[in-house]
Amino acid sequence: xxxxxxxxxxxxxxxxxxxxxxxxxxxxxxxxxxxxxxxxxxxxxxxxxxxxxxxxxxxxxxxxxxxxxxxxxxxxxxxxxxxxxxxxxxxxxxxxxxxxxxxxxxxxxxxxxxxxxxxxxxxxxxxxxxxxxxxxxxxxxxxxxxxxxxxxxxxxxxxxxxxxxxxxxxxxxxxxxxxxxxxxxxxxxxxxxxxxxxxxxxxxxxxxxxxxxxxxxxxxxxxxxxxxxxxxxxxxxxxxxxxxxxxxxxxxxxxxxxxxxxxxxxxxxxxxxxxxxxxxxxxxxxxxxxxxxxxxxxxxxxxxxxxxxxxxxxxxxxxxxxxxxxxxxxxxxxxxxxxxxxxxxxxxxxxxxxxxxxxxxxxxxxxxxxxxxxxxxxxxxxxxxxxxxxxxxxxxxxxxxxxxxxxxxxxxxxxxxxxxxxxxxxxxxxxxxxxxxxxxxxxxxxx
Amino acid sequence: xxxxxxxxxxxxxxxxxxxxxxxxxxxxxxxxxxxxxxxxxxxxxxxxxxxxxxxxxxxxxxxxxxxxxxxxxxxxxxxxxxxxxxxxxxxxxxxxxxxxxxxxxxxxxxxxxxxxxxxxxxxxxxxxxxxxxxxxxxxxxxxxxxxxxxxxxxxxxxxxxxxxxxxxxxxxxxxxxxxxxxxxxxxxxxxxxxxxxxxxxxxxxxxxxxxxxxxxxxxxxxxxxxxxxxxxxxxxxxxxxxxxxxxxxxxxxxxxxxxxxxxxxxxxxxxxxxxxxxxxxxxxxxxxxxxxxxxxxxxxxxxxxxxxxxxxxxxxxxxxxxxxxxxxxxxxxxxxxxxxxxxxxxxxxxxxxxxxxxxxxxxxxxxxxxxxxxxxxxxxxxxxx
Numbered sequence: 001x002x003x004x005x006x007x008x009x010x011x012x013x014x015x016x017x018x019x020x021x022x023x024x025x026x027x028x029x030x031x032x033x034x035x036x037x038x039x040x041x042x043x044x045x046x047x048x049x050x051x052x053x054x055x056x057x058x059x060x061x062x063x064x065x066x067x068x069x070x071x072x073x074x075x076x077x078x079x080x081x082x083x084x085x086x087x088x089x090x091x092x093x094x095x096x097x098x099x100x101x102x103x104x105x106x107x108x109x110x111x112x113x114x115x116x117x118x119x120x121x122x123x124x125x126x127x128x129x130x131x132x133x134x135x136x137x138x139x140x141x142x143x144x145x146x147x148x149x150x151x152x153x154x155x156x157x158x159x160x161x162x163x164x165x166x167x168x169x170x171x172x173x174x175x176x177x178x179x180x181x182x183x184x185x186x187x188x189x190x191x192x193x194x195x196x197x198x199x200x201x202x203x204x205x206x207x208x209x210x211x212x213x214x215x216x217x218x219x220x221x222x223x224x225x226x227x228x229x230x231x232x233x234x235x236x237x238x239x240x241x242x243x244x245x246x247x248x249x250x251x252x253x254x255x256x257x258x259x260x261x262x263x264x265x266x267x268x269x270x271x272x273x274x275x276x277x278x279x280x281x282x283x284x285x286x287x288x289x290x291x292x293x294x295x296x297x298x299x300x301x302x303x304x305x306x307x308x309x310x311x312x313x314x315x316x317x318x319x320x321x322x323x324x325x326x327x328x329x330x331x332x333x334x335x336x337x338x339x340x341x342x343x344x345x346x347x348x349x350x351x352x353x354x355x356x357x358x359x360x361x362x363x364x365x366x367x368x369x370x371x372x373x374x375x376x377x378x379x380x381x382x383x384x385x386x387x388x389x390x391x392x393x394x395x396x397x398x399x400x401x402x403x404x405x406x407x408x409x410x411x412x413x414x415x416x417x418x419x420x421x422x423x424x425x426x427x428x429x430x431x432x433x434x435x436x437x438x439x440x441x442x443x444x445x446x447x
Numbered sequence: 448x449x450x451x452x453x454x455x456x457x458x459x460x461x462x463x464x465x466x467x468x469x470x471x472x473x474x475x476x477x478x479x480x481x482x483x484x485x486x487x488x489x490x491x492x493x494x495x496x497x498x499x500x501x502x503x504x505x506x507x508x509x510x511x512x513x514x515x516x517x518x519x520x521x522x523x524x525x526x527x528x529x530x531x532x533x534x535x536x537x538x539x540x541x542x543x544x545x546x547x548x549x550x551x552x553x554x555x556x557x558x559x560x561x562x563x564x565x566x567x568x569x570x571x572x573x574x575x576x577x578x579x580x581x582x583x584x585x586x587x588x589x590x591x592x593x594x595x596x597x598x599x600x601x602x603x604x605x606x607x608x609x610x611x612x613x614x615x616x617x618x619x620x621x622x623x624x625x626x627x628x629x630x631x632x633x634x635x636x637x638x639x640x641x642x643x644x645x646x647x648x649x650x651x652x653x654x655x656x657x658x659x660x661x662x663x664x665x666x667x668x669x670x671x672x673x674x675x676x677x678x679x680x681x682x683x684x685x686x687x688x689x690x691x692x693x694x695x696x697x698x699x700x701x702x703x704x705x706x707x708x709x710x711x712x713x714x715x716x717x718x719x720x721x722x723x724x725x726x727x728x729x730x731x732x733x734x735x736x737x738x739x740x741x742x743x744x745x746x747x748x749x750x751x752x753x754x755x756x757x758x759x760x761x762x763x764x765x766x767x768x769x770x771x772x773x774x775x776x777x778x779x780x781x782x783x784x785x786x787x788x789x790x791x792x793x794x795x796x797x798x799x800x801x802x803x804x805x806x807x808x809x810x811x812x813x814x815x816x817x818x819x820x821x822x823x824x825x826x827x828x829x830x831x832x
Contacts, residue, residue: 007453014460021464022726081797082490108491192595196586255779256688260586305589343712405521405781416689431520434511438518444487444497 014111039105042331044092047081048320049075054350060347061338065365068331071212085110093330096144097318099134100394102405105321106138112322112329114336121337128340129386135319147339148354150285151389152208152314153302153381154178155234155292160185160199160280171304171381175215175241178202178281178306182251185280189295197261203270203279205240206415208314209407210392211283212238215308219402225395226436230407231429236422238308243392243414243421254415274300285316286382290352293373302378304385315389317357344367355382397436397445484804494801501805521781521789522806528694529785533763535698535705540755542706544748547714561715564707576773579700585685598680612673616665620658627657687775690782697770697783710755717751718744746830753825757818762812786810 048054050072059068076095084090096102105111118125125142135146143174154169161168164184169177183202187197204211213220218234221227229235246252253273254262263276271288273279275295282288283305292298305313320339322332338344342363345356349367356363368380394400414424439445484492484501507518517523550561567575582589602608631653638645665672686696725743734742767785771777777784786806794803 003450004453007450007457010457011453011460014457014463017464018460021467078798082798086490105491108489110491113701174670192599256585256685256687259580260584260588399797402520402794407777409781412778413690416691416779419778434516435520444495 025139039441041067042328042334043069043071044328044331045073046335047073047076047084047091047094049076049095051351051353053348053353056347056351057344060343061335064338065331065334068334070335077158085323085325088325090325090327092326092328093320093322093335095318096135096321098400099391102135102144102164102321103138103394103396106141106143110323111138111143111421112324112326114145114322114333117333118142119321121333122296123333123337124340124358127360129357129359131315131386131391132317132319133390134359134391137315144321145336145339146317146319146357148348149315149317149357150287150354151382151385152211152283152285152316152386154281154283154305155274155288155300155302157274157277157283158299158301160277168301169303169306171384173303173306173310175306175308179245179249179251180280182245183249186251197250197253199258199277200253200257200261200279201281202245203252203258203273203282205270205283206255206411207404207408208283209239209411210314211244211305211312212242213393214238214310214312214390215241217309220393221395226431228395228429228436228439230432231425236425239425240421241308246415274298286354287352287372287374293352298304298375300375302381304381304388307342311388313385313389315386315391317354317391355379355386359386388409395436397439398432402435403432406435480804480807481803484808486801488801489798490800491798497801501802502809505802505805505809516563521784522786524781525784525786525789528781528783529764529767529787531694532698532701532767532785533760535701536756536759536763538698539702539705540710540752540759542702543708543710543755544714544752546706547711547718548744550711550715551718552788564711566707567704568708572769573773575704576700576770580687580774583686583696583700585683585688588686590686591683594680594683598677602677602680608677609673612669612676615676616669616672620662620665624654624658627661628654631657676812687778690780691777693782697774700770713751713755714748717748721747749829750831751830753821756825757821760821761814761818764810764817 011292040351044052046058054074058072062068062072073091076097078096081091081094081437096105102111114125116122117123123142123145125136125145128136128146129149131151132146132149136142156169158168159375161181166181166184167230169181185201187198188195190196213230213235215238216234218232218236218238219229220235222229230239232365246254258270258273261278262272263278270279270282270284270292274288275292275298277298286302292300304311320336322329322336326332340358342358342360345358345363346366348354349356349370350370356367364380364383367383369377370379395403410419410424410428410431413419414421419427483494483550485498487497487500488494504518505522509518510516510517546564550564554560581587585591600607601611631650635645635650684692686692721744724829725747726739729739729743765787767783768787768791771783771785771788775783777788787810788801790806790810793799793806
């Protein structure tokens with residue numbers, strides 16, 4: 001009798017577990033296949049980074065379009081997007097962070113061609129800065145709408161410049177002038193007979209090689225993308241200058257020095273070093289001012305990235321795209337179009353997350369100075385730099401990750417003194433060209 | 448329905464959720480990945496069959512400008528890195544056994560010691576890695592600060608400097624002799640298995656000869672050793688920033704976390720399972736502590752040693768992701784990139800799922816063969832009670 005009771009209880013528990021599994025599975029199935037609604041409104045899912053400004057952006061949009069409810073689905077890394085697309089639960093609007101990802105998604109026919117909707121949804125793509133084209137177009141079709149962007153500029157610590165008696169740099173200054181300032185701004189202390197850096201004049205991330213590749217008019221790839229041209233005399237000259245900044249003039253910290261100078265103790269980024277006045281100059285996009293604003297005692301300003309024979313800087317951005325399989329196309333188009341309106345552009349830009357992407361005088365004027373942030377009197381520079389900004393070069397015949405891996409390894413050897421900058425360029429060109437040749441011979445890669 | 452049948456039904460019912468989970472999230476993906484390894488698949492488009500191309504690209508070589516170069520310019524370097532990192536396994540196992548032997552003593556407050564030694568295993572991995580990054584820092588790290596301070600004290604006086612050099616040379620010499628002795632023991636063991644005769648006393652003679660050669664060489668190179676050692680103490684290396692030191696540094700860090708971790712717990716459990724009557728019998732036969740260890744403890748804990756070895760080899764091939772991601776990003780110059788990190792990059796950053804599956808299956812085959820070999824060889828020396 002007792003045994004039967006026990007067995008019944010066990011069966012009951014099993015039924016409960018199975019029931020729960022079935023209900024959960026059904027729930028997942030239903031939510032993934034149906035069109036969710038919220039109080040009768042159309043609901044769209046926006047896959048984007050979990051930046052605090054997104055909430056305000058959504059409020060602004062929902063206020064204007066009360067029939068659309070936007071859910072911020074935080075996290076828009078490509079693997080997350082791919083998983084959602086492969087599982088047929090695509091977001092309505094998704095973020096793509098670099099031109100190669102835009103090309104990859106567009107090439108695989110995932111992105112909705114926005115060209116037919118430009119007029120109907122009042123999306124002023126013609127007013128976007130031309131430097132952003134790789135984020136907008138793929139084979140003549142409009143596939144992405146960039147909301148904000150950031151040409152790299154040089155942030156400098158005004159107080160340290162004043163203390164060293166160095167005049168503030170002016171837009172268009174040269175790398176030689178930058179080097180001279182950096183040498184005067186680098187200071188050391190002697191600890192137990194050793195010279196330990198207290199401050200370095202300049203910090204440029206190891207992966208930001210573009211300034212030096214372009215510095216003397218060189219390019220990483222030939223125009224057809226089939227040859228890596230990092231071994232050209234122009235690029236070699238630029239890379240030599242980059243290596244000298246650290247290895248000859250010691251104005252840039254080594255990776256280890258940067259870690260030991262970090263106020264957090266062996267970890268942290270260039271922004272932390274700049275905030276702690278451990279580096280006097282650093283090159284980055286405007287988004288870093290979000291961090292610098294927190295440092296009330298930091299007196300800083302921006303100036304153009306120094307020039308070589310030509311004035312050039314790196315442009316970073318991100319764009320919003322709509323998957324072809326999006327279930328709320330109209331609402332998504334309305335949302336994506338509204339990313340370019342003045343209120344939204346200024347909201348994002350004033351928060352500090354890059355610059356406006358619209359070449360619109362009224363937006364530029366409003367953006368140029370926000371009295372709330374007195375250090376940012378020079379916002380106009382960010383806009384002016386758009387003339388000189390270009391996105392990083394990519395070749396359709398090699399994965400960008402392979403390029404970064406080869407360059408990272410060979411430049412590491414250069415920093416460690418295992419090879420000269422010229423040798424590094426030669427080896428990189430040889431290795432990248434070998435991969436390109438193999439990829440060109442492989443029909444599966446080309447397809 | 449009979450009670451037996453009902454009971455069986457209930458048992459299946461309990462097993463079902465786990466089985467469904469295993470089927471859905473383990474076995475089906477494993478089978479799918481095997482198929483994918485023979486395809487070109489980037490998630491966007493349906494997989495296309497490419498036969499052995501992925502394996503050929505991964506493991507093959509081709510001639511270029513008269514040189515034999517790997518088809519994949521990165522893979523073999525990462526395999527080498529992974530295997531190099533695994534050299535810490537025997538050291539870690541020996542260390543864990545040593546700690547377990549100490550923790551098995553009947554001392555006051557032993558539970559506190561055991562807790563302290565186990566603490567690294569329950570601490571957050573990322574926090575520990577950041578801590579070690581700080582310790583290893585070339586300028587402000589604790590390790591280099593201690594080395595510099597010690598160097599200043601030792602080498603400020605010529606006599607202490609020379610004595611310290613001699614001490615270092617002896618330790619180094621003993622380590623090298625130990626390695627030679629272990630290799631010779633292995634050769635002797637294999638010879639016995641292959642029925643190749645090994646003359647009585649040859650092992651001892653070889654070890655003594657090797658020891659003599661090593662120590663004479665060290666003595667001859669004395670001044671140079673002194674210069675190298677004093678230079679090392681005056682200017683300690685950038686542990687994580689140089690190709691030569693990055694991997695050994697990571698191994699050392701792994702040893703710190705591993706000595707008192709789960710392996711120690713396993714060894715402790717095994718040691719406590721050895722019947723005391725065996726030790727008593729050995730004592731009656733006149734065995735000392737060393738003889739008791741080799742004749743009783745070592746054979747009795749051999750199943751645990753075997754289990755730890757197999758699991759460590761498997762873990763070693765699958766490891767290195769978190770360390771590389773948090774501490775070194777695979778650098779410098781790719782010297783700490785492991786196969787697992789490469790697999791992640793290929794699958795989730797390059798979206799080359801077919802190729803990533805081929806890497807995964809390469810790993811599986813290597814692990815499977817090695818486990819099988821360990822099983823075959825280990826099975827002969829493992830003693831089951």
